[in-house]
Amino acid sequence: MKKIVLALCCIAWTSLSAQTKITLNTDLGKTQINKHIYGHFAEHLGRCIYDGLYVGENNTKVAHTRGIRNDIVQALKDLKVPNLRWPGGCFADAYQWKDGIGPKENRPSMINVWWGGVTEDNSFGTHEFLDLCEQIGAEPYLAGNVGSGTVQDLIDWVNYVNHPGGSPMSELRKKNGREKPWNVKMWGVGNEAWGCGGNMNAEYYSNIYKQYATFMTSWTNDAKLFRIASGATDDDYAWTETLMKNIPHNMLSGVALHHYSVIDWNKKGPSTQFSEAQYFKIMQEAWKMDELIVRHSTIMDKYDPEKKVALIVDEWGGWYEVEPGTNPGFLYQQNTMRDAMIAGMTLNIFNNHADRVRGANLAQMVNVLQAIILTEGEKMILTPTYHVMKMYNVHQDATLLPIQLETQNYNFEGKSIPAVSASASKNESGINISLTNIDYTKSHEVTISLRGENVSKVSGQILTSGSIQDYNTFEQPEKIKVKEFTGAKLNNGVLKLTIPAHSVIVLNVK
Numbered sequence: 301m302k303k304i305v306l307a308l309c310c311i312a313w314t315s316l317s318a319q320t321k322i323t324l325n326t327d328l329g330k331t332q333i334n335k336h337i338y339g340h341f342a343e344h345l346g347r348c349i350y351d352g353l354y355v356g357e358n359n360t361k362v363a364h365t366r367g368i369r370n371d372i373v374q375a376l377k378d379l380k381v382p383n384l385r386w387p388g389g390c391f392a393d394a395y396q397w398k399d400g401i402g403p404k405e406n407r408p409s410m411i412n413v414w415w416g417g418v419t420e421d422n423s424f425g426t427h428e429f430l431d432l433c434e435q436i437g438a439e440p441y442l443a444g445n446v447g448s449g450t451v452q453d454l455i456d457w458v459n460y461v462n463h464p465g466g467s468p469m470s471e472l473r474k475k476n477g478r479e480k481p482w483n484v485k486m487w488g489v490g491n492e493a494w495g496c497g498g499n500m501n502a503e504y505y506s507n508i509y510k511q512y513a514t515f516m517t518s519w520t521n522d523a524k525l526f527r528i529a530s531g532a533t534d535d536d537y538a539w540t541e542t543l544m545k546n547i548p549h550n551m552l553s554g555v556a557l558h559h560y561s562v563i564d565w566n567k568k569g570p571s572t573q574f575s576e577a578q579y580f581k582i583m584q585e586a587w588k589m590d591e592l593i594v595r596h597s598t599i600m601d602k603y604d605p606e607k608k609v610a611l612i613v614d615e616w617g618g619w620y621e622v623e624p625g626t627n628p629g630f631l632y633q634q635n636t637m638r639d640a641m642i643a644g645m646t647l648n649i650f651n652n653h654a655d656r657v658r659g660a661n662l663a664q665m666v667n668v669l670q671a672i673i674l675t676e677g678e679k680m681i682l683t684p685t686y687h688v689m690k691m692y693n694v695h696q697d698a699t700l701l702p703i704q705l706e707t708q709n710y711n712f713e714g715k716s717i718p719a720v721s722a723s724a725s726k727n728e729s730g731i732n733i734s735l736t737n738i739d740y741t742k743s744h745e746v747t748i749s750l751r752g753e754n755v756s757k758v759s760g761q762i763l764t765s766g767s768i769q770d771y772n773t774f775e776q777p778e779k780i781k782v783k784e785f786t787g788a789k790l791n792n793g794v795l796k797l798t799i800p801a802h803s804v805i806v807l808n809v810k
């Protein structure tokens with residue numbers, strides 16, 4: 301539905317400021333934007349879990365509930381996190397879940413071979429993770445160990461968390477203090493099976509997947525399993541094709557896709573103080589998500605025209621060099637307005653492909669990669685990415701509105717990408733329109749024609765900052781924060797506003 305016209309030299313536009321025109325069909329919505337598109341990801345990596353979400357039951361410095369930080373829980377509740385993926389990533393295929401249950405003093409340690417070679421003491425395990433999910437009101441998404449585990453281990457895990465009672469595993473759960481099952485529906489069958497999950501090829505993994513999926517039982521109707529196959533990286537379309545062809549669709553709820561916005565895996569560039577060239581490259585990489593979804597979906601359509609199998613982008617975000625002086629294996633990076641641009645644009649892309657994309661997980665939640673929260677001892681800050689995710693949460697489970705968009709390009713050294721992206725949805729609060737302008741320097745005059753409904757009121761929020769390199773620090777935690785936006789004027793069903801360079805705006809119209 302979305303039409304992006306590359307209007308570099310459009311003669312009709314004579315204004316100095318760039319132009320974006322949007323037509324919104326407010327009465328033609330038919331697809332729901334699945335709230336799970338707004339999911340998050342927490343891996344046993346660096347300071348995401350330990351010294352991040354979890355500070356330990358005996359911590360006397362940071363306020364916590366059963367070891368989980370209260371300030372983070374509040375921030376995540378405010379965000380309306382629909383689901384949380386755990387324990388990895390690469391770590392998932394090394395994780396032995398049985399080592400993370402029972403009395404903590406009896407839990408064996410392991411070495412986290414993927415991330416810094418640190419000792420993992422298993423003090424944060426299944427009960428602690430599911431407690432976290434209950435505290436923040438998110439659905440758990442458990443990633444099973446296929447690479448170094450066994451079918452029996454994974455079916456035991458499903459049984460342990462979901463069986464109502466009477467099975468050896470559910471009795472063990474009860475002995476460990478949890479009477480009721482958690483009814484976990486979302487299950488990943490391995491992670492990046494083509495790489496850290498076992499270096500398999502697609503044919504081999506399809507067979508392995510079928511073997512695991514066959515024995516993963518939905519124990520009750522409250523816990524009908526949603527099984528997600530380890531998917532392609534980036535443009536590995538052959539991987540998706542093989543999975544869609546080889547795995548019967550009644551045992552396949554979703555196929556994953558991973559795509560990070562990275563300049564060069566060998567030279568990722570800093571998370572702050574980046575050049576315009578580095579910024580432009582990251583924006584190109586973020587835009588690539590649109591093409592990836594279109595092409596993976598086209599393959600899926602061939603085998604599944606009714607779109608029963610979901611595309612789950614369960615890892616996405618910006619990836620840069622770690623902050624100077626931090627452990628290279630911990631992937632700790634700052635988060636600037638550039639990351640807000642990645643988030644705003646990517647969420648618009650997901651929304652506009654909501655017919656096939658029905659889940660996604662930003663990598664990662666706390667202190668790792670494109671984090672929404674950073675911590676330092678007792679201090680905690682919300683990043684620009686957090687603010688975008690919160691502004692956009694109005695789209696969760698709303699009806700997607702078809703949109704036509706014509707925008708001028710953001711040009712850099714002879715290359716061009718569309719400057720403004722947008723998506724819109726409708727729910728009981730009215731019509732919500734999200735706009736992201738990634739242009740480095742130019743503001744855009746935006747005209748939005750709303751057809752199909754009479755509207756009379758507009759309100760809005762904006763996230764912007766003087767420089768694209770700006771970020772929040774522990775000393776200045778609110779340098780970048782959401783502000784009210786009163787610059788949209790509504791007249792006869794036409795909205796007019798100016799979106800500044802590198803800004804995100806979300807409007808509500810009713």
Ligand code: AHR
Pocket residue numbers: 343388389390391491492615663664669
């Ligand atoms: O998110 C960091 C890592 O990136 C994950 O562990 C892995 O799945 C991906 O390669």
